[in-house]
Each structure stands twice: as C-alpha cells, then as structure tokens.
Amino acid sequence: MIRYPNGKSYQPIQQIGTKKRISGESSYSNRGMTLEADLNETNQYYLVNGIAVIHKKPTPVQIVNVDYPKRSAAVIKEAYFKQSSTTDYNGVYKGRYIDFEAKETKSTTSFPLKNFHEHQIEHMKQVEKQGGICFVIISAFGSVYYLSASDLFFFWERQKQNGRKSIRKDELMETGHLMTLGYSPRIDYIKVVETLHFSDESE
Amino acid sequence: MIRYPNGKSYQPIQQIGTKKRISGESSYSNRGMTLEADLNETNQYYLVNGIAVIHKKPTPVQIVNVDYPKRSAAVIKEAYFKQSSTTDYNGVYKGRYIDFEAKETKSTTSFPLKNFHEHQIEHMKQVEKQGGICFVIISAFGSVYYLSASDLFFFWERQKQNGRKSIRKDELMETGHLMTLGYSPRIDYIKVVETLHFSDESE
Structure with missing residues (x-):
C-alpha cells in the first residue's frame, strides 16, 4: 500500500454503488484519483x-458547426475528437524543453504498447x-514509472522485429524509474529529469 | 510590395464578391493568406x-455534451470556446524551449495591447x-515583426503606468526585429532566435 507522507493512504475510494474491486486489478483509475488529476x-x-512551467495541451477537436x-x-454544435499528433504535456525546466505522455494500464503482467x-x-x-527531454509516465502494477523515450523506442522497435506487443513488468521495473508518490508534488517527475539530465553524472 | 523569391507577389487576392481593399488598410488577413497559415x-x-519541432496548440474548448x-x-453536441491561459505555439529548438504568440492588427498607426x-x-x-525563449510575432503595417517577450513586458507595464494602450509604429520598428517574408520558410523566426540566443554575441 502506498501512503502519502501525511499518512493518508493512496488506496481506492470505495464509493457506494460502485462495483467491488476485483482482486488483482490495481489500475490507477480504481484509486479514486486519476493519473491526469x-x-x-x-x-x-x-x-x-x-520550479517548471508544464501544461497539458487542450484536447484536439475538429469543429464542424x-x-x-x-x-x-x-456555441459549438457539432465537433469530433481528433487523434493528437503530438504528446499531451510539454513545457520548460531550466531552459530545456520537456515533453511527455502519460498512460495507465490495468494489466497486471505487462504494459501494452x-x-x-x-x-x-x-x-x-x-x-x-x-x-x-522526452519521456512517458506509466502507471502500472500499482506504481508510477518514468520511462525515457529512448527506452520506449527500444520496445517499440522490438515490437516491429519480433512482434511482442507489450513491455513486460520486470522490463519496466528495470528500465523505468520508479516514482514514489508524494503529497505535494504528487508525482515528482522533475526530480527524475534533474537526476538524468542535470546532475554531474548525467548525459 | 512584398515579393517571394520566386517573384510571386504577396499581395491580396481580390476575390469576387469581396469588398474592395480600403486604401491604407494593409492587414495580413487582406492578403488572402493568413498569418496562422x-x-x-x-x-x-x-x-x-x-530544424525545430514547433506546434500550434489545439483551440481550448469546454465540452458540455x-x-x-x-x-x-x-459527437460533441455542445461546447464553448475557452480563453487560453498560455500562448498558442511552443516547441523545441536545439534543446531550448520556444514559446510564442502570433497577433495581427489592421491599425496603421500602432499595435493595440x-x-x-x-x-x-x-x-x-x-x-x-x-x-x-519567449516572443511574439506581430503582423502590422504590412510587415511581420519578432518582438521579444521582455520588450512586450515593457510596453505592458507602461500601459499600467501611463495608460498608453498600444505600441506605436515607430516603437515596434525600433524594438522589434523585422522578418523578411520568404517562400520557404515563409516567416523565418528561428533565424531571429538563432541570432538573439545562439550566436556569439547573444545573451
């Protein structure tokens, strides 16, 4: 179980009328808080x-009427959701460009590509x-990971080569950087950026 | 009159049924091509x-139904346009974060704040x-200018101090960087970014 520094648990909020939590299912969305929030x-x-200026981009919408x-x-009377050609989040940290996407999975064994x-x-x-500086934030197996884009490219290429359509749990644990959930900030991904790209041993 | 290197003129396309161009009015939108395009x-x-990875952000929309x-x-059946809290364009050039807004005016004497x-x-x-690296691209008086955000802040503060609600034409010509319109790229703002922030004499 994950706990905030203040002792508050990061467990699912079981709401009246909702289905009981299925054993083994530990997706982010079941915790009553979303990754996006x-x-x-x-x-x-x-x-x-x-510390940084990072914003989520607006949802791309094709306005028709x-x-x-x-x-x-x-009043927009007719519009459709468009697939984004970029990632959802970008901004600036210490002058450098930051760009990332956030995804979650309910799978308990692997992260589907x-x-x-x-x-x-x-x-x-x-x-x-x-x-x-480009990466993805992956919520999977009850934890949140920072995975550098270059590592994601490896798994993406492997999919093309041998067809494996996911990142195995042990692979994500090894190549990704586990982020401890905090109270404020909740998901301190800039700490990982700092370690990987700004500390003495980096780059 | 502005000409592309290929000799094609950058003049307004006079369409059938449109109003005749008013003398003295030389806004970008009257040229048959938009600043955004x-x-x-x-x-x-x-x-x-x-050379760079810069995208326009999607229009922010509040989806209701x-x-x-x-x-x-x-199908989005009801939605409203939201005011953006950021600028329209951002991205990366040589690792640095780039952020700008583009505006045009039809005024022949000043750029309204x-x-x-x-x-x-x-x-x-x-x-x-x-x-x-933050700036604004201003289309005014038949030309396109690059104005550094720090210079814009000066005029913005002056507005608060003495109430002048615009940047005078001569002020924009002096503080802004005139960009010659080309064929490809059309508005080479990265050239100005390079001169101001990456050349030997910069920063």
Whole structure:
C-alpha cells in the first residue's frame, strides 16, 4: 500500500454503488484519483513554486458547426475528437524543453504498447533529435514509472522485429524509474529529469 | 510590395464578391493568406528539415455534451470556446524551449495591447523566468515583426503606468526585429532566435 507522507493512504475510494474491486486489478483509475488529476496538481505545484512551467495541451477537436447567437457566446454544435499528433504535456525546466505522455494500464503482467500510436512515437523521436527531454509516465502494477523515450523506442522497435506487443513488468521495473508518490508534488517527475539530465553524472 | 523569391507577389487576392481593399488598410488577413497559415507552413518546414519541432496548440474548448452513437464516432453536441491561459505555439529548438504568440492588427498607426490578456503575459513571464525563449510575432503595417517577450513586458507595464494602450509604429520598428517574408520558410523566426540566443554575441 502506498501512503502519502501525511499518512493518508493512496488506496481506492470505495464509493457506494460502485462495483467491488476485483482482486488483482490495481489500475490507477480504481484509486479514486486519476493519473491526469495528479499530474495537473503536480504541474500546478511546479508552476506556483517556480520550479517548471508544464501544461497539458487542450484536447484536439475538429469543429464542424458553430452557432453564433445574438448577444451570447458562440456555441459549438457539432465537433469530433481528433487523434493528437503530438504528446499531451510539454513545457520548460531550466531552459530545456520537456515533453511527455502519460498512460495507465490495468494489466497486471505487462504494459501494452497499443497505448501509443506511431504518430506520437514519431513526434518523440523528433523531440529527442532536437535535444528536448522526452519521456512517458506509466502507471502500472500499482506504481508510477518514468520511462525515457529512448527506452520506449527500444520496445517499440522490438515490437516491429519480433512482434511482442507489450513491455513486460520486470522490463519496466528495470528500465523505468520508479516514482514514489508524494503529497505535494504528487508525482515528482522533475526530480527524475534533474537526476538524468542535470546532475554531474548525467548525459 | 512584398515579393517571394520566386517573384510571386504577396499581395491580396481580390476575390469576387469581396469588398474592395480600403486604401491604407494593409492587414495580413487582406492578403488572402493568413498569418496562422504562414506559421503552420513555416513550422512544417522546420519539422521536415529537422530544424525545430514547433506546434500550434489545439483551440481550448469546454465540452458540455457528448453523444455516443452506437457503431460510430462520438459527437460533441455542445461546447464553448475557452480563453487560453498560455500562448498558442511552443516547441523545441536545439534543446531550448520556444514559446510564442502570433497577433495581427489592421491599425496603421500602432499595435493595440488589447491583443493580449493578462493571463498570457503572466505565462510569458513564467516562461522567461524558467529560461525559455519567449516572443511574439506581430503582423502590422504590412510587415511581420519578432518582438521579444521582455520588450512586450515593457510596453505592458507602461500601459499600467501611463495608460498608453498600444505600441506605436515607430516603437515596434525600433524594438522589434523585422522578418523578411520568404517562400520557404515563409516567416523565418528561428533565424531571429538563432541570432538573439545562439550566436556569439547573444545573451
């Protein structure tokens, strides 16, 4: 069980009327808090404390029909969700460009690569080539991991070579960086960025 | 008159049924090409040539009602445009974080500061503090200028002090960097970034 420094447990909030938690199922979404909400709080913490400026991009939407009523705000009457060609989060830390995607899985044995699509991998490769700091935050097996984009590319290429469509649990534990969940910031991924890219032994 | 290197003129496309161009009015939008379209083409050029990875963020939309029809894509039935709390464009160049906003004016005498709102200025200040490269691209008086965020802050503060609500034409010409419009890339703002932040005399 994960505990916040204040002793508050990070366990699922069992709400009245919800299904009982299935044994062995330990996805982030079952904890009553979402990965996205925790990252938003983390980014807000970084922002107000002057640590980093990272925002989630708006959901891409294809607008088809807009109504402009007199004397009131425009209403979008028809629109569709579009697949993003980039990642969801980006921003700046100590002048450097930061770019990442966050994903979660309910699987207890591996992280499925179908969580990413080719366009996003392409984008991450472009960012890496341009010297940006690129990674993914993966919530799996009851923990949250920081996986460098270069490591993700390895598993992505392997999928193309031998067809294995996921990252095994032990592989993620070995190549990813386990992030201890805190109270504030909740998911301190900048700490990993600092260690990997800014400390003396880095790069 | 501005000409592309291929001799093609950058003049307004006079379409049938549109109003005649008003003398003295020389906004970007009257040229039959938009500033946004030119920046998108420029970013595409940077991307395919491995020069920089810069994208326009999706338009922020507040989704209120979504229909999930069987066997077809979800349809957003009610949504509203939201004011962005950041700028429209960001990305990476040589590892550094790049962040900018693009604005145009039809005024022939000055650039109105009401094109920006306090939230955006706040965001730009946070980016500057974090060591990011931040600026605005202004289309005005028949030209396109690169204005560093720090210079924009000066005019923004002056507005608060003495109430002048715009940047005078001569001020923009003096503090901004005039960008010659090209064919490809159309608006080579990375050239200015390179001169200001990466050349020997910079920073």
